Amino acid sequence: MSDAHDEHESLIKTPQQLIAVVVLSFVVFVGLGVLVAQFVSSGYKGADNTSPEVIAQAIQPVARVELGEPEAKGPRTGEQLYKTGCAACHDAGAAGAPKLGDQAAWGARIATGLEALVNSALHGKGAMPAKGGNDALTEDEITRAVVYIANKGGATFAAPKMPDAEPSAEAAAPAEASVAAPAEAAAGDVAAIAAPSYEHKPAE
Incomplete structure (x- = not known):
């Protein structure tokens, strides 16, 4: 009978334990209330997944085509060629490339001559x-x-000398004449084909 009585006995046996449990419960309750109040007053609204910007970013392809100014046609200067192809490595000295303007790094290379540099x-x-x-x-x-x-x-x-970007007027004129002559001959051939070549015989 005493075992059954011990089984239903409370865990709180002294008044100090009761006070500690009440104070601890109050602190936990107040702490949760403060956290909820901060969350509500912080203005957190979650992610707006329906805005056009978010949707556009989500469906944007991995690769994009960026339209810019087209690459210049015709002959380019050494500086233009450097900026479009060489600057990526030679400006920063990437992968051991000698930096542009570094006379100490270029001295030995220049001593080998232009032909060796061009060959490299x-x-x-x-x-x-x-x-x-x-x-x-x-x-x-x-x-x-x-x-x-x-x-x-x-x-x-x-x-090396830069080639002319536009052919001169004298050079263009013979080329135009040589194109015009075959065109005129072709027009004559078309006319001959279009005209029927049969004789009209009177009926007997």
């Missing part, structure tokens, strides 16, 4: 790919870029 640029050297990674560049364009870079490093190389 054409065929690649170290981390630098052949033609700077742009196979569309001509040897003259590569040479102009190399001369620009080397001259910034203390060389005095002469750049």
